[in-house]
Amino acid sequence: MTDVVVPKWGATMDEATIVQWLKGVGDRVAEDEPIAEMETDKATAEIVSPAAGTVAELLVAQDADVVVGQVIARIDTGEGAAP
Numbered sequence: 001m002t003d004v005v006v007p008k009w010g011a012t013m014d015e016a017t018i019v020q021w022l023k024g025v026g027d028r029v030a031e032d033e034p035i036a037e038m039e040t041d042k043a044t045a046e047i048v049s050p051a052a053g054t055v056a057e058l059l060v061a062q063d064a065d066v067v068v069g070q071v072i073a074r075i076d077t078g079e080g081a082a083p
Helices: none
Strands: 002-005 015-021 034-039 044-048 053-058 065-067 071-076
Touching: 034 071
Parallel strands: none
Antiparallel strands: 002 071, 015 034, 015 065, 034 044, 053 071
16 A cells, blocks of 8 residues: 655645545556645645555545645555456
8 A cells, every 4th residue: 555645745745635636446546647636725636645555545635725745645556466
């Protein structure tokens, strides 16, 4: 599993809001593919997947407030699976 965390954009960013999930549980994602939109006090931007795989969990609801470094989703990369 690979955690998706809220990135820090800019020196003053401490928190943001998940505006929209672009992917749901069970959806396949590529590395660097957008999975959510996040809004700060200054901008709206996409959060991208750090790895290719399948969305295993969404840990926060849409419209939820989040903080930098918070785990918001998990991607199942298939690593460690039995052959």
